[in-house]
Amino acid sequence: MLGSKKQRNGTAPVMHCLTSAILVLGAVLLISLMSIWTVGSPGHVHGTTAHRLQTLVSEAARYCVQADQDTNPLIATLNATTGKALVTAARTLASDNDIRRVCKVQASELMQSCQTKQQNAMQHVMMKCPEIAPDSDVSISTGWLL
Secondary structure, eight states: OHHHHHHHHHHHHHHHHHHHHHHHHHHHHHHHHHHHHHHOOTTOOOHHHHHHHHHHHHHHHHHHHHHHHOSSHHHHHHHHHHHHHHHHHHHHHSOHHHHHHHHSSOHHHHHHHHHHHHHHHHHHHHHHOGGGSOOSHHHHHHTSOO
């Protein structure tokens, strides 16, 4: 009988340590799963960010369309530049693949469209008011001159 008490006392600390280790491991696993669930896995856009992306991309498209429709070249330049800034903001929030998946729009194509409209509007500004065009190599790189 005395031997059995020693055996029980010897296994009790081992079982206690094993139970504690399993509980700690389970807690770490649970916290990890909750973190992935709340933050999201890489390459996945959740609710608020998806809504922001949709807003940014739709506003960028709207400003680019307005740049084509404006008769005032300064306002057209402003709208195209705003469209570019909104696309850049969306690309800062998410990758082009995520933008394509969430918004069903190619961010690179929208950016290219806004850049083209911006350059066209800047050309119209220069045609109407050539005295404000820059007189250097910068004018070529910024789109004032082609």
